[in-house]
Amino acid sequence: MSPYQLTRTLPEDATDAALRADVLHGLTRTPKSLPPKWFYDARGSELFEEITTLDEYYPTRAEREILLARAPEIAAATGARTLVELGSGSSEKTRHLLDELPVPHAYVPVDVSESALVGAAESLLVERPGLQVHALIADFTKELELPDTPGPRLVAFLGGTIGNLLPDERADFLASVRAMLVPGDALLLGTDLVKDESVLVRAYDDASGVTAAFNKNVLAVVDRELGADFDPADFDHVALWNSDQRWIEMRLRARRALTVKIRELDLVVAFEAGEEMRTEVSAKFTEDSVRTELAGAGMELAHWWTDEAERFALSLATAV
């Protein structure tokens, strides 16, 4: 028997149905786009882990610095007996938090990437044989069925992943997190902060091309899952700062005019030379914007911590 529980809250084919719907919707409109959650097959999750080690990619180091400094305070302020982590990936930084929570406690990592969840659960249990791990393969933008574990619960959403949601999606997402919280529960939110454009763009366009490979991985996912014939070599990676929206946009730009067949959708998609398809936004925040968005969802900012260079912030929020 597995030493941890792995629960798929969606039927196997729900992922497939969601991918079909997203690809059909995103590639038949102008401008074209694909949602970022489809980056994360096993290869995409590996590439993301590689990104977190790059010199240019400061968010992981900055957030780790805050967690290392503040985990005891977070544990004391929340007294959490269950840590629910949305978009948990490798759960690498989360270890600093688990180290400080009252024992015993349960850990509920939630991710669309089964390979990331399995890898994280197995390595956590090597280090912490008694830890209760209930891993959920689920989409955190949909209603979650959380396991019955002891309260209070701390819901963590780290890595700045909230910035990958569009403003309306963020509001819906925060409202659904608020609905998960009962008195005594809290949200720990990691947000990347507005800063110099060149620092931001470099973080999404590294010199060694790992982020470019990560961006193009979505094409490999659509090829494999939907029988498409995208050739990643036909596209260039683009990262740019949109100062109106205060987000980084990643795009894929067609190097030439081309058509792509998507067999499973019975669809042919034409790209003009130079046409760009948006694959990710990564919104950047300020203390005021975080406070306002939390308040809009019925939550109150209780603590705001940044790294020393004020590149990244962790917010602790409770329901009002």
Ligand SMILES: C[S@@+](CC[C@H](N)C(=O)[O-])C[C@H]1O[C@@H](n2cnc3c(N)ncnc32)[C@H](O)[C@@H]1O
């Ligand atoms: C930017 S990575 C962050 C990983 C980790 N939290 C960190 O801080 O390093 C985003 C993670 O969220 C997961 N993810 C993205 N969209 C998701 C969704 N809609 N539902 C569940 N997981 C999602 C990805 O598989 C990936 O592991």
